[in-house]
Amino acid sequence: DTEVTQTPKHLVMGMTNKKSLKCEQHMGHRAMYWYKQKAKKPPELMFVYSYEKLSINESVPSRFSPECPNSSLLNLHLHALQPEDSALYLCASSPQLGGLTDTQYFGPGTRLTVL
Amino acid sequence: KQEVTQIPAALSVPEGENLVLNCSFTDSAIYNLQWFRQDPGKGLTSLLLIQSSQREQTSGRLNASLDKSSGRSTLYIAASQPGDSATYLCAVNFGGNEKLTFGTGTRLTIIP
Numbered sequence: 415d416t417e418v419t420q421t422p423k424h425l426v427m428g429m430t431n432k433k434s435l436k437c438e439q440h441m442g443h444r445a446m447y448w449y450k451q452k453a454k455k456p457p458e459l460m461f462v463y464s465y466e467k468l469s470i471n472e473s474v475p476s477r478f479s480p481e482c483p484n485s486s487l488l489n490l491h492l493h494a495l496q497p498e499d500s501a502l503y504l505c506a507s508s509p510q511l512g513g514l515t516d517t518q519y520f521g522p523g524t525r526l527t528v529l
Numbered sequence: 530k531q532e533v534t535q536i537p538a539a540l541s542v543p544e545g546e547n548l549v550l551n552c553s554f555t556d557s558a559i560y561n562l563q564w565f566r567q568d569p570g571k572g573l574t575s576l577l578l579i580q581s582s583q584r585e586q587t588s589g590r591l592n593a594s595l596d597k598s599s600g601r602s603t604l605y606i607a608a609s610q611p612g613d614s615a616t617y618l619c620a621v622n623f624g625g626n627e628k629l630t631f632g633t634g635t636r637l638t639i640i641p
Binding site for chain 1: 571572573631632634
């Protein structure tokens, strides 16, 4: 199984809502990532988890709260978002951090619209 | 500042032609470089990864080269097909850490 799954595929939420994005992989990977991608732009790294511990937070606003409950699962909790947060949110995983030959495997993304 | 650039932003070629996509980067001390493909509204699919010690990698009709001294990588696609139409992203791992620096991509259209 070389797949990263993400749910939901689409999400529409108001600025006062609380929602969560979910990402799952069963490849035994120990590094997991959240990216944000705006239209016609490359992905921007948000968070990195290594062995279920937060390794990198790219100065992301606190209205985005990541969580890694176990080695296969990564969540992104959303609260009080702004319309400019509308984007495609991508999850990725890799065998470990800093592996010379380790590529990142991406999920299909969650298309988020904030009204 | 470590940057990755891809030119052109868009490219259209007739089906069956061979083509080259370009990627340039500002720091030659790279760890590895990857080429990804992204279909509209979808996630990224890894195509090829080149380690800093390698000069090229091949997978089927794809060949990626790396020239660290000039700060360039190319992705060669042979005998292009309409299914190759997508955005191609180059991503560089500069520091041997977990962060990839992405180029802005080249949107490729293969004309049947």
